[in-house]
Amino acid sequence: xxxxxxxxxxxxxxxxxxxxxxxxxxxxxxxxxxxxxxxxxxxxxxxxxxxxxxxxxxxxxxxxxxxxxxxxxxxxxxxxxxxxxxxxxxxxxxxxxxxxxxxxxxxxxxxxxxxxxxxxxxxxxxxxxxxxxxxxxxxxxxxxxxxxxxxxxxxxxxxxxxxxxxxxxxxxxxxxxxxxxxxxxxxxxxxxxxxxxxxxxxxxxxxxxxxxxxxxxxxxxxxxxxxxxxxxxxxxxxxxxxxxxxxxxxxxxxxxxxxxxxxxxxxxxxxxxxxxxxxxxxxxxxxxxxxxxxxxxxxxxxxxxxxxxxxxxxxxxxxxxxxxxxxxxxxxxxxxxxxxxxxxxxxxxxxxxxxxxxxxxxxxxxxxxxxxxxxxxxxxxxxxxxxxxxxxxxxxxxxxxxxxxxxxxxxxxxxxxxxxxxxxxxxxxxxxxxxxxxxxxxxxxxxxxxxxxxxxxxxxxxxxxxxxxxxxxxxxxxxxxxxxxx
Amino acid sequence: xxxxxxxxxxxxxxxxxxxxxxxxxxxxxxxxxxxxxxxxxxxxxxxxxxxxxxxxxxxxxxxxxxxxxxxxxxxxxxxxxxxxxxxxxxxxxxxxxxxxxxxxxxxxxxxxxxxxxxxxxxxxxxxxxxxxxxxxxxxxxxxxxxxxxxxxxxxxxxxxxxxxxxxxxxxxxxxxxxxxxxxxxxxxxxxxxxxxxxxxxxxxxxxxxxxxxxxxxxxxxxxxxxxxxxxxxxxxxxxxxxxxxxxxxxxxxxxxxxxxxxxxxxxxxxxxxxxxxxxxxxxxxxxxxxxxxxxxxxxxxxxxxxxxxxxxxxxxxxxxxxxxxxxxxxxxxxxxxxxxxxxxxxxxxxxxxxxxxxxxxxxxxxxxxxxxxxxxxxxxxxxxxxxxxxxxxxxxxxxxxxxxxxxxxxxxxxxxxxxxxxxxxxxxxxxxxxxxxxxxxxxxxxxxxxxxxxxxxxxxxxxxxxxxxxxxxxxxxxxxxxxxxx
Numbered sequence: 001x002x003x004x005x006x007x008x009x010x011x012x013x014x015x016x017x018x019x020x021x022x023x024x025x026x027x028x029x030x031x032x033x034x035x036x037x038x039x040x041x042x043x044x045x046x047x048x049x050x051x052x053x054x055x056x057x058x059x060x061x062x063x064x065x066x067x068x069x070x071x072x073x074x075x076x077x078x079x080x081x082x083x084x085x086x087x088x089x090x091x092x093x094x095x096x097x098x099x100x101x102x103x104x105x106x107x108x109x110x111x112x113x114x115x116x117x118x119x120x121x122x123x124x125x126x127x128x129x130x131x132x133x134x135x136x137x138x139x140x141x142x143x144x145x146x147x148x149x150x151x152x153x154x155x156x157x158x159x160x161x162x163x164x165x166x167x168x169x170x171x172x173x174x175x176x177x178x179x180x181x182x183x184x185x186x187x188x189x190x191x192x193x194x195x196x197x198x199x200x201x202x203x204x205x206x207x208x209x210x211x212x213x214x215x216x217x218x219x220x221x222x223x224x225x226x227x228x229x230x231x232x233x234x235x236x237x238x239x240x241x242x243x244x245x246x247x248x249x250x251x252x253x254x255x256x257x258x259x260x261x262x263x264x265x266x267x268x269x270x271x272x273x274x275x276x277x278x279x280x281x282x283x284x285x286x287x288x289x290x291x292x293x294x295x296x297x298x299x300x301x302x303x304x305x306x307x308x309x310x311x312x313x314x315x316x317x318x319x320x321x322x323x324x325x326x327x328x329x330x331x332x333x334x335x336x337x338x339x340x341x342x343x344x345x346x347x348x349x350x351x352x353x354x355x356x357x358x359x360x361x362x363x364x365x366x367x368x369x370x371x372x373x374x375x376x377x378x379x380x381x382x383x384x385x386x387x388x389x390x391x392x393x394x395x396x397x398x399x400x401x402x403x404x405x406x407x408x409x410x411x412x413x414x415x416x417x418x419x420x421x422x423x424x425x426x427x428x429x430x431x432x433x434x435x436x437x438x439x440x441x442x443x444x445x446x447x448x449x450x451x452x453x454x455x456x457x458x459x460x461x462x463x464x465x466x467x468x469x470x471x472x473x474x475x476x477x478x479x480x481x482x483x484x485x486x
Numbered sequence: 487x488x489x490x491x492x493x494x495x496x497x498x499x500x501x502x503x504x505x506x507x508x509x510x511x512x513x514x515x516x517x518x519x520x521x522x523x524x525x526x527x528x529x530x531x532x533x534x535x536x537x538x539x540x541x542x543x544x545x546x547x548x549x550x551x552x553x554x555x556x557x558x559x560x561x562x563x564x565x566x567x568x569x570x571x572x573x574x575x576x577x578x579x580x581x582x583x584x585x586x587x588x589x590x591x592x593x594x595x596x597x598x599x600x601x602x603x604x605x606x607x608x609x610x611x612x613x614x615x616x617x618x619x620x621x622x623x624x625x626x627x628x629x630x631x632x633x634x635x636x637x638x639x640x641x642x643x644x645x646x647x648x649x650x651x652x653x654x655x656x657x658x659x660x661x662x663x664x665x666x667x668x669x670x671x672x673x674x675x676x677x678x679x680x681x682x683x684x685x686x687x688x689x690x691x692x693x694x695x696x697x698x699x700x701x702x703x704x705x706x707x708x709x710x711x712x713x714x715x716x717x718x719x720x721x722x723x724x725x726x727x728x729x730x731x732x733x734x735x736x737x738x739x740x741x742x743x744x745x746x747x748x749x750x751x752x753x754x755x756x757x758x759x760x761x762x763x764x765x766x767x768x769x770x771x772x773x774x775x776x777x778x779x780x781x782x783x784x785x786x787x788x789x790x791x792x793x794x795x796x797x798x799x800x801x802x803x804x805x806x807x808x809x810x811x812x813x814x815x816x817x818x819x820x821x822x823x824x825x826x827x828x829x830x831x832x833x834x835x836x837x838x839x840x841x842x843x844x845x846x847x848x849x850x851x852x853x854x855x856x857x858x859x860x861x862x863x864x865x866x867x868x869x870x871x872x873x874x875x876x877x878x879x880x881x882x883x884x885x886x887x888x889x890x891x892x893x894x895x896x897x898x899x900x901x902x903x904x905x906x907x908x909x910x911x912x913x914x915x916x917x918x919x920x921x922x923x924x925x926x927x928x929x930x931x932x933x934x935x936x937x938x939x940x941x942x943x944x945x946x947x948x949x950x951x952x953x954x955x956x957x958x959x960x961x962x963x964x965x966x967x968x969x970x971x972x
Contacts, residue, residue, distance in 0.1 A: 029605055031555045032562055033592060038605055041550035041620070048551060064527035065534060069517045069641055070625055071578075076518055089585050092557075094594065097578040097640075098629030106519060108580065108594075119515055119524055128816075134527070139556060139625065143584030154583075155555055330614075 007342075009276045014220040021270055022149045025279045025343045035147040035154035039263065042343065045287035046266055047157065051137060053189050053284070054159065054261070057181045063133040063161060070138065071106040072115045080239040083114065086206020090143040092154070108141040113207065113232070113258055116162050117240040124164060124254065126245040131174070132164040132254075150267035151224075151486055158262035164242060164254040168233070171255035172210075175231040178259040179212045182227040190265065191282040191399035192216050192272045193406050194226060195430065195481050197455030202439055205258075209233035215454040215481065217406045218271035221428030223454050223483035226268050229259035267486075272402055273367070279344030280367050282398050283391035290316060290323040290387065291340045295333045295352035308356045312349065315384045321391070323349075341366060346394055347387070363390075369397050406430070417445075417471045420482075424449050430483050432457070434467030434476025441472045445482070453480045493828075495762045500706040507756055508635045511765045511829045521633040521640035525749065528829065531773035532752055533643065537623065539675050539770070540645065540747070543667045549619040549647060556624065557592040558601045566725040569600065572692020576629040578640070594627040599693065599718070599744055602648050603726040610650060612731040616740065617660070618650040636753035637710075637972055644748035650728060650740040654719070657741035658696075661717040664745040665698045668713040676751065677768040677885035678702050678758045679892050680712060681916065681967050683941030688925055691744075695719035701940040701967065703892045704757035707914030709940050709969035712754050715745035753972075758888055759853070765830030766853050768884050769877035776802060776809040776873065777826045781819045781838035794842045798835065801870045807877070809835075827852060832880055833873070849873075855883050892916070903931075903957040906968075910935050916969050918943070920953035920962025927958045931968070939966045 008016040022028050027043030078084045087110045094106040137159045147153050165171040186192045194214040204211040208230040216226045237253035246252050273280040283289050294309040296302040309325045316323040326336050350362040360377045368374050409429030414420050457479050458464030466479040494502040508514050513529030564570045573596045580592040623645045633639050651657040672678045680700040690697040694716035702712045723739035732738050759766040769775050780795040782788040795811045802809040812822050836848040846863045854860050895915030900906050932938050943965050944950030952965040
C-alpha cells in the first residue's frame with residue numbers, strides 16, 4: 001500500500017517532490033517502455049472528470065466527436081512543409097506488420113491534421129457544408145528524449161479539435177472561442193489561472209499561421225503551457241486540396257483551426273495546488289470529494305460507527321457528492337488520514353463513537369485559506385445540507401489562492417535587461433516586458449536567460465500601450481510575458 | 487451530401503448492402519491506410535452511446551478505468567507461449583523512432599494482457615489488494631488481411647477489462663458476470679438477442695483456459711461473435727509473476743480474466759435491424775431519436791412552420807429526447823425523409839402549415855411490427871407526453887422482431903450429418919446439434935460445411951440433456967450451436 005515516509009519538500013527539490021506525488025498518490029506508474037506512462041485508476045478518474053467537462057463544452061459549441069486512424073503514410077505527413085519539419089524528427093514509425101515489411105512505412109500520429117484533412121476534404125462540397133467542427137479523444141506519440149510523467153511522455157492522451165471554415169474571420173473566431181473554452185475550464189474547473197495570448201513565430205505550432213496559448217504558473221515559479229489553439233490559414237487546405245464552392249459559385253480553400261489539451265493538465269493541477277503533504281485537488285475534479293474515516297477501538301464500536309458511516313455516505317451520495325467510506329481493516333485512522341491527504345481529497349469526515357452519540361461528524365478540510373479553521377464538528381443534517389456549498393467555496397478559495405500566488409510572482413515595470421535578469425534569477429515567475437519584435441533579440445534573451453516569450457498580450461486591444469522599450473534597448477512594439485517554462 | 491440512388495437490396499447482395507449503409511449513412515469512411523477506417527461523427531455518436539451504457543455497468547460492478555501504454559516490448563509478448571503464438575503473426579511493429587532504429591522493436595498492442603500484468607503485479611501484495619478490477623477504452627491493432635468496416639479492421643476501438651482474483655472460483659464468477667453484462671447490453675440496448683456459452687478449445691482466446699462468447703444472428707443468417715469473456719487461469723500470472731500473500735500467509739498466483747467488446751458491435755447493429763431502405767437504430771442507441779422535418783411552400787409558411795418546429799424541438803428536448811430540426815435550405819422534404827430513413831432515425835415528425843393550424847404533428851415511425859400503422863397524426867401536447875414511452879415500445883418491438891427472426895432461423899432436432907448439411911446450405915442460421923467432443927470431428931465439419939461451433943450450451947446445467955449423437959455418428963457428450971460466421 002505504498003510507503004509512509006514523508007515526501008521530499010517542494011523547497012528541497014521541487015522535481016523530486018513532483019515525481020513522488022505522481023507515484024505515491026497512485027496517479028501513474030512506470031511502464032515497460034521508456035517514456036511511456038501508465039495512468040492508474042485514481043489519476044485516470046481525474047482525466048475522465050476533465051474529459052466530461054471539456055466534452056460538454058465542445059458539444060455545446062457544436063463540435064462532434066469522430067475517430068480517425070492513428071497511422072498515416074509518411075507521404076501524407078510530408079505534404080505540409082513546415083508541419084513535417086516540426087514533427088518528422090519525433091515520430092515513431094511502423095515498418096513491419098502482419099509478419100512482412102511494409103511497402104510504405106506508417107507514422108504513428110503525432111497530431112492529426114495530415115490524417116483528417118485528406119479524408120474530410122470529401123465531405124465538403126459547398127459553403128453549406130461549412131463549418132466542419134470535429135474533435136477526437138485519442139492517444140498520440142512524439143518521441144521525446146527527456147520525459148516526465150504527465151508533463152512530457154512519448155505517448156500521451158489528448159483531445160484534438162480540427163475545424164474548417166469559409167474564411168479567415170470565421171476560423172479566427174473559432175480559434176479564439178476554443179482558447180476561451182480552455183481558459184474557462186482551467187480557471188473554473190482546475191482553479192488554475194492562466195495568461196492567454198498569441199505566440200511568437202518561433203514558438204508557433206508547425207504549420208500554423210498563428211498559435212494562441214494558455215500559460216499557467218507552477219509553484220516552482222516556472223510556466224506551463226497548458227493548452228494551445230491554432231489558426232492554420234489555408235496551409236493544410238492547400239496541402240490536401242480542401243476546397244469548397246462559395247455562395248458566389250467560385251472555388252476557395254477552407255481556413256482551418258486545430259486546438260488541443262492533454263493529460264499534461266494533470267501535471268498542471270499537481271504543481272498549481274499541491275503542497276508538502278501531497279496532492280490538493282479542486283473539488284470539481286476530485287475523484288473522491290469526501291472520504292469518511294470511521295474510528296473504533298473494539299468490535300461493538302466498529303459495528304455502530306460503520307453503520308453510521310454508511311448512512312452518512314448514502315445521504316451525501318444522494319446530495320450528489322462523490323463520497324466513499326474507507327473501511328479498510330488492519331489500518332489505523334492516522335494512516336488513512338495520511339493516505340487521503342496525500343491523494344488530495346478535499347474533505348475528510350471522521351466518525352468515532354462520540355460523534356455517533358452526538359449525531360455529529362468531524363470535518364477536516366485538505367485546504368484552508370490562512371486564518372480559517374481546518375477542523376469543525378458539524379451536525380449530520382447540517383453536513384448534508386451544507387457540504388455541496390462548502391466544496392464549491394473550496395473550489396473558489398483554491399482559485400483565489402492560486403491567483404494571489406501568481407500576482408505575487410508576476411513582475412511588471414521592468415526598466416532594463418539587467419533588472420530583468422535579476423528578477424529571473426532571484427524570483428522567477430512571469431515577467432511582463434516590451435519586445436522589439438526581432439526574432440534575433442528573442443533568441444538571444446532565450447539563450448542568455450533560459451526564459452522564453454510565453455505569449456504576446458494586449459495585441460487584440462487597440463488601446464493597449466506596450467512598455468516603451470525592449471530588453472535590447474530598442475523601441476518596443478508589443479508587450480510580452482516571459483518566463484522559464486516546462 | 488451523398489447520392490440518392492437506391493441501395494442494393496439485402497436479397498441481391500447482402501455484403502454490398504452492408505457496405506453501402508456504412509458509407510451512405512455516414513457511419514464511416516475509407517482512410518489513407520489499408521484496413522484502417524474513419525468513424526464519422528454519426529457513427530461515433532452511436533459508439534459514445536454504447537460506451538456510456540457499458541461504462542456505467544462496469545462502474546456499478548466495481549471496475550475502474552485506467553490507461554496502459556499502447557507499445558510493448560516484443561519480449562513481453564513472448565512470455566506467454568500460446569498468447570504469442572496467437573497474436574504475434576498479426577502485430578504491427580515500430581522499429582524506428584525519433585529518427586533512430588530502436589534497440590528492441592515495439593509491438594503495438596493487439597490486446598493488453600502482456601502490457602498490464604507485468605506492471606499491475608507491483609500493486610498486489612496480499613489478498614487484501616484483490617480483486618483488481620480494471621478496464622480501459624483504447625485502440626488496438628491486429629494486422630488482418632481481409633478487412634471490412636466495423637467488422638474487422640486493422641485498428642479498432644474497444645474496451646478491454648482485465649481483472650485479478652484470489653482463486654479460480656472468484657475469477658470464473660467474474661468471467662460469467664461480465665458475459666452477463668454484455669448479454670444485457672446487447673439485448674436491452676442493441677435489441678440484439680444472443681446465445682451465450684463456452685467456446686471449444688479450437689476457438690479459444692490465445693492464452694485462455696476458457697473463453698465464453700455472445701453470438702448474434704445477422705440478417706443474412708450468419709453468426710457474429712459480438713463479445714467475449716475469458717477465464718485465463720494462472721497462465722498470465724505465471725508468465726508475469728503476479729503473486730500475492732494469502733490469508734494463510736502463503737504465496738499464490740492470482741487468477742485472471744479479460745473481456746472485451748469493440749466497434750464491431752456497430753456492424754452487429756446494422757446487420758440485426760437494417761433493411762433495404764437503410765439503417766434502423768434502436769432508440770436507446772440512436773444519436774437522433776426524432777427528426778423534425780418542417781414543410782413549407784412559401785416564405786410566410788416557412789416562418790410559421792419553423793417557429794412551431796422549434797417549439798416542438800424545445801418541448802421534446804425538455805422531455806429528454808434526442809431531437810433535431812432539419813432546417814436545411816434548398817432540399818425538399820422528400821429528400822430529407824430519404825436521408826433520415828437511411829440513417830435509421832426511429833421517428834420522423836413532419837410539420838406543415840396544416841399541422842400548425844391543427845396543433846398537430848404527423849409522426850412516422852422508421853420501424854413498425856407488421857399490421858401496425860407507420861403514420862399517425864398526434865396533438866402536440868399528446869406527442870410530448872407519449873413519445874418517450876413510444877420510443878421505449880419501439881425498442882422492445884425491435885428486440886421481439888429480432889428474437890422472432892432468430893427463432894425462425896434456428897434449427898434443432900437434427901438427426902444426422904446429411905440433414906445438417908441440407909439445413910446449412912438451404913437455410914443457414916443457428917443449428918443446435920450434439921458433439922462428441924473430438925477436435926478432429928470439429929475440424930472436419932468446419933472444413934466440409936464452413937460452419938463452426940459458435941458455443942457449447944447447457945454445460946453449466948446438471949440437468950441439461952444433450953442430443954444423443956454427434957454429426958459424426960458417435961455418441962454426443964454435449965450440445966453445441968453451429969453456424970457459418972463472420
